[in-house]
Amino acid sequence: MLKFPLRAIDVARIVGGEIEGDENFEVFGIKESESAGERDLTVWNGKDRINDKVGVVISNQRPHISFSAFIKVENYRLALAKLLEFFEPKGRKFLGSPIIEDGAEISESAVIGPFSYISRGAKIGENVVIYPFVFVGENVEIGENTVIFPFVYIGWGTKVGKNCIIYPGAVIGSEGFGFERTEEGWVRIPQVGRVVLGDNVRVGANTCIDRATFGETLVSDGVRIDNLVQIAHNVKIGENTVIASQTGIAGGTKIGKWNVFAGQVGITDHVKIGDNVVILAGSGVDRDVEDNKILAGKIPARERLEFWRCASLFFKLPEIYERLKELEKKLK
């Protein structure tokens, strides 16, 4: 794990950039461009405000400011990703032991924290890190290099791919919400399918992914899911789709690849969303969506009285429309 101070030349080597200026200049911290000072490192996107004097700047374009060193890179976001990786704590070990039922297969290189419970039939791959307080159900498979944070529940039969990260409090493979109405009350329809997560999947904190009624709830390779998201039973999500916080996807909906859903989106059950679809924050989607569409659906907030005046006229739209047509007729 890298620590400040860092020399400009060492930063340049990490991010694979070309250096201009004082190679041996030392920076003592990393800051956003508008607050970075003479002893700081910053990553600049070429647009945001940047101070007049910054220690070391990483960017894809030379800034018109005073710097001690400038590191030119092709993609400043990827450079940032590379750099920050060195600041993360690595190689987490824990004190104490988990409980492991007979018949679970744990690879030797896996790290499993204390206060974790691994059920029979589970298979834990190479280099998996399971933090304390993880419940792994029966016959769960977890692929190599996957990291699972505390308070994660993984229900029986779930398959988690390689290189996944599952953040704290996520619930994967809990029961789908299925009932049949009878006069005495709702009869539970047991959900005996499973959840399958591909490789490189990210599941955010306190997100819920329900098991299928039967068959699979599928989250494909490379999907990124933020916190507090709901994925209902039998949903299928294609590769590399990104789902921001508090979005909910109802049962049986099929979603394509490379979509981007912003926060608080809702998608109804049993619809099909294509590929490369963008859905803006707060939108409610109630029908199929074709490839490459960009959808919006939330009226933005305004000053209370203005909004309410418009909202009350919203409920007069049928009347407004009728009066308009009436006028048109008279004018003819």
Next chain:
Amino acid sequence: MLKFPLRAIDVARIVGGEIEGDENFEVFGIKESESAGERDLTVWNGKDRINDKVGVVISNQRPHISFSAFIKVENYRLALAKLLEFFEPKGRKFLGSPIIEDGAEISESAVIGPFSYISRGAKIGENVVIYPFVFVGENVEIGENTVIFPFVYIGWGTKVGKNCIIYPGAVIGSEGFGFERTEEGWVRIPQVGRVVLGDNVRVGANTCIDRATFGETLVSDGVRIDNLVQIAHNVKIGENTVIASQTGIAGGTKIGKWNVFAGQVGITDHVKIGDNVVILAGSGVDRDVEDNKILAGKIPARERLEFWRCASLFFKLPEIYERLKELEKKLK
């Protein structure tokens, strides 16, 4: 726990249906009607696409396809419920022991997992199953046959009825959100009431039900709550109401029986909702609602430019209305 292959006649016995065709025909899996093949079992609703050749079909109507056996039932959803029950793992036991404080009463038939904590004064009924990682607060009562999944918090004084299922990460009886403003900041109003769950209540994963300021937050018999739902302090919910994911109900609101709230609904504080009310996804309810109403309240998402054009005219509605009235006056 039942396993495939299964003979048609055995399936018919389980679901209580009349069989036509090859009673001894064996199926090797259960699939949705559109993907079920010659060796599969499916449950058909009479409308969805179904393959030309399916092994065994359960339905309330004879399908016009080729099958090896057809099992006629009155209600195919209830038949499905009965059948799937046999595919669930049953009789969960755990390795290791919980911590139980002095003065907790645990029935002999209850199963309590390791890494669970049962506080003094708690009463745990017959055949209750408490998974690992459950916190049961002081003086909590849990009725017979109830199942509580990992990472569930049950705050002091909570009463949970019989035959309930509480899914992972649910927080029941945490403090309600009550404050009084002062010049120095917000003063917390301690919430000393409790949560009462009736019998046959379902609480979804990561759902929160807050304790009452005083008195009770009440969830009546047969209520079904999905994941990530917020039930605030002093809310009362009548029997058999269904609440889908990410819905939020604010403090003190009273909700009747047999309602169905779809996902991401919001209901404001201190309103009354009648019986048999349906509220469609994403709706915000800000007033009392009478029995048998079906409410909607979310403008659906559309292609971004179309939506924004309309949304910007939404804020011109007062002007549009004035101009319309002006025209009407002139025409007179």
Next chain:
Amino acid sequence: MLKFPLRAIDVARIVGGEIEGDENFEVFGIKESESAGERDLTVWNGKDRINDKVGVVISNQRPHISFSAFIKVENYRLALAKLLEFFEPKGRKFLGSPIIEDGAEISESAVIGPFSYISRGAKIGENVVIYPFVFVGENVEIGENTVIFPFVYIGWGTKVGKNCIIYPGAVIGSEGFGFERTEEGWVRIPQVGRVVLGDNVRVGANTCIDRATFGETLVSDGVRIDNLVQIAHNVKIGENTVIASQTGIAGGTKIGKWNVFAGQVGITDHVKIGDNVVILAGSGVDRDVEDNKILAGKIPARERLEFWRCASLFFKLPEIYERLKELEKKLK
């Protein structure tokens, strides 16, 4: 911990009020004004329905009903806060021991429950109460008197102030949602900043506060956050702001002091919200907001057919507007 029955005079002493009537009158419970009876205590706001005969009434105005004692106070909500504090269980101790890594500093007066895990470098202040099932990451600081409920995750480097309460299932300092698109998929941008919570902060159940990319996600002194709220990376929240349930605030947004956000609000990334702003339930904020504004943004639910008629005309607004202008032209 106080218990009923209580004498009127004792209640008056606790809330610091002036008593009129029978000082020795005993009440057996506390109820809301509309359900309180002859043997009950109630706190009355001067507006709500109140029974004809109530045992003891606390209020800032004399009620025109029959009572045994009336306790006059300046602020009935603060009186309620003072009173209810005496009904809360206090001084929680636990059976069993946590796991504490070498190099964690735990003050002697701190209580740490069993099944909790404290990582190296953590500093736990005086009188802190950590329930069972808490994960405290490396180098976390927790200020005096703070209470942390079960199933809370506190990620490495997080700073929690004094007198905070963190409710069950909250996730503080999990990784922010940051990626860079490449042809092969999304590259994770490691989030190496931290979360800083000031003093007197409240974090609700299952709420998520993400660590900053670098620098800090900041929740200032006195902020009150309800359940299931999402605070993304690098958000800054000013003092005494209140955030109700299921609200989401996207990355980098700066929020002032003394704001009140109702439930299910969404605020987009990188905007600035001033001080004393109120945002009503369900609103989506997509731009900067000045001080003292009251924003609304959700069309309320109505009977389904009425809503849908209006919603379909919403998408005809551009046409309506054009036809209106046309008419105006013709009339000239």
